[in-house]
Amino acid sequence: MDHxxxxxxxxxxxxxxxxxxxxxxxxxxxxxxxxxxxxxxxENVNSTRFWAVLLQNSVFFLLVVNAAMFFICVTTMAMAGWxxxxxxxxxxxxxxxxxxGVITFVILMSIVxxxxxxxxxxxxxxxxxxxxxxxxxxxxxxPMFYSIFSFLTIFLWWFLGKKMRSLxxxxxxxxHMDYETGKKWIWNNTVWASLYCVVFTLTVASTIPWLWIMxxxxxxxxxxxxxxxxxxxxxxxxxxxxxxxxxLKNRGQLEYxxxxxxxxxxxxxxxxxxxxxxxxxxxxxxxxYSNQPEETKYFIERIGTAEKAGPYKGIFFFNLIINFLAPxxxxxxxxxxRNWTLVTVMAVLIIFGHWIDFFQMVMPGTLHxxxxxxxxxxxxxxxxxxxxxxxxxxYLTKNPMLPKHHPFLKESMIHxx
Amino acid sequence: xxxxxxxxxxxxxxxxxxxxxxxxxxxxAGYKIHDVYTPFxxxxxxxxxxxxETSLHTAGFIYAITGTTTALTFMxxxxxxxxxxxxxxxxxxxxxxWIPITFxxxxxxxxxxxxLTFCYLCNLAPFVKKHHFHPRATDDLFVMAIxxxxxxxxxxxxxxxxxxxxxxxNVQVAETGWWIGRYHKEQKLYKEEKGY
Numbered sequence: 001m002d003h004x005x006x007x008x009x010x011x012x013x014x015x016x017x018x019x020x021x022x023x024x025x026x027x028x029x030x031x032x033x034x035x036x037x038x039x040x041x042x043e044n045v046n047s048t049r050f051w052a053v054l055l056q057n058s059v060f061f062l063l064v065v066n067a068a069m070f071f072i073c074v075t076t077m078a079m080a081g082w083x084x085x086x087x088x089x090x091x092x093x094x095x096x097x098x099x100x101g102v103i104t105f106v107i108l109m110s111i112v113x114x115x116x117x118x119x120x121x122x123x124x125x126x127x128x129x130x131x132x133x134x135x136x137x138x139x140x141x142x143p144m145f146y147s148i149f150s151f152l153t154i155f156l157w158w159f160l161g162k163k164m165r166s167l168x169x170x171x172x173x174x175x176h177m178d179y180e181t182g183k184k185w186i187w188n189n190t191v192w193a194s195l196y197c198v199v200f201t202l203t204v205a206s207t208i209p210w211l212w213i214m215x216x217x218x219x220x221x222x223x224x225x226x227x228x229x230x231x232x233x234x235x236x237x238x239x240x241x242x243x244x245x246x247x248l249k250n251r252g253q254l255e256y257x258x259x260x261x262x263x264x265x266x267x268x269x270x271x272x273x274x275x276x277x278x279x280x281x282x283x284x285x286x287x288x289y290s291n292q293p294e295e296t297k298y299f300i301e302r303i304g305t306a307e308k309a310g311p312y313k314g315i316f317f318f319n320l321i322i323n324f325l326a327p328x329x330x331x332x333x334x335x336x337x338r339n340w341t342l343v344t345v346m347a348v349l350i351i352f353g354h355w356i357d358f359f360q361m362v363m364p365g366t367l368h369x370x371x372x373x374x375x376x377x378x379x380x381x382x383x384x385x386x387x388x389x390x391x392x393x394x395y396l397t398k399n400p401m402l403p404k405h406h407p408f409l410k411e412s413m414i415h416x417x
Numbered sequence: 418x419x420x421x422x423x424x425x426x427x428x429x430x431x432x433x434x435x436x437x438x439x440x441x442x443x444x445x446a447g448y449k450i451h452d453v454y455t456p457f458x459x460x461x462x463x464x465x466x467x468x469x470e471t472s473l474h475t476a477g478f479i480y481a482i483t484g485t486t487t488a489l490t491f492m493x494x495x496x497x498x499x500x501x502x503x504x505x506x507x508x509x510x511x512x513x514x515w516i517p518i519t520f521x522x523x524x525x526x527x528x529x530x531x532x533l534t535f536c537y538l539c540n541l542a543p544f545v546k547k548h549h550f551h552p553r554a555t556d557d558l559f560v561m562a563i564x565x566x567x568x569x570x571x572x573x574x575x576x577x578x579x580x581x582x583x584x585x586x587n588v589q590v591a592e593t594g595w596w597i598g599r600y601h602k603e604q605k606l607y608k609e610e611k612g613y
Contacts, residue, residue, distance in 0.1 A: 281516060285514070285516065291505065334474075
């Protein structure tokens, strides 16, 4: 029971392999794409591509690992007991937030202070001055606010997440908790979890996607955009948790995780895929219906018009098929949510699908029709996947796999859906 | 009445902890449990009783896609064939605008359909009186009804229930259903299973 989990050799091989592939892709991009070329007006497409791909991947994977901490905090606030059996797995995933946070911050700052007007049009001071709409958004979309707010956000995610993790690790040293200590410890957890959730709401569920991604299409805005982004990353985060849980279960760890827990994880994947579709459709339908030129521009750039198909039409609808139709039809049955193999396949599909979703959020506003889906794009994604595997593995080998003194552990062991 | 009249040996239990082993032993002995009536949903009881998984959700799915198809065919017929109107310059085949209605009809069909199916499966209908094996089944007793055939020795079953820990035991004669082809609860043969 007390022996520490050791990473199998194949895990390490994959981790370093993916990171290696990613570094190679990055080096290739660094040498071939001339990343520090002047942004200009579309003459240095490759340099734009370099930054756009980095932006897409870093923001996506940071939000995904951050969703794991959100999951812990939400279940803590809901007094949910069933998650305790695999709580450490989501903690481990969330421990990657500082690593990806720093990387993301560096990338964002390089874009903003490298004056990449090809990524963020609002960086162009002259253009803003002569633009009524952008002038109105000046208070929000300027380098100063952008960098301070991004820094604060990432810092708070890290700080509050760290607090939640250390509270959990403390319980291992405390030994068995009696009723009063347990109650106090749960209350402590609840307070920090609620603080995290407030920060999460004010960042991921509202301002951060506006700032980091929506501002690429600086003239366009959608109040639903952040929710849509949140749903995208949360469902990917749940899939990532499910993947790690299944992997560790296959390795003989997580002895109290049963089909019942898998069933509930599957329900989350199913439900939030539908939730994502709801937001995706609400955003699309309202814009389609009201037909305002400044709003439809966003979709015309992607799917084009009835006369001329846009460059992203295929990706746009492919996105809908793998993120909505596939989870809806495949994960609908109880049997498939309890099937370890099928949940693994669906989790990979969902994460890939939402990566594609982020691809079509970032690329149309930056690269327009010059986008590519080549080894470079996938290589950078490999780098981030490798980093997540590395950080998660590090946490799992350093700390016990089971919070064995958690007051709700029994509830998780006898969990029955 | 299509179900016919049958004889039941009825035992009442006042504790879940006694009920579960009793259900297991009754099945092991080869008696057919007609049903167990409980005051609240008991987790895992359906599994212990060896009842097959309900098909209600499959029925629900079929109702739902019926609703989807109905909504889409009706709207596309109305707006493209029967009475095409120019609404804000939108195409006549305006799929996005129809999605909310399609969704509503999907939910409506599956909800209403499933409620009716549920009533049918439980033999519930207005003005139909169901036999109550024990009035306290809605309050604080778990009531197990064992179905008898011509060959069942009900004294033996009563003794068996006694030994299984039942508080009250009696024999009752009741109508089993009201509908042609009524829902027969299949009971799987008992086998030792992990985790229950």
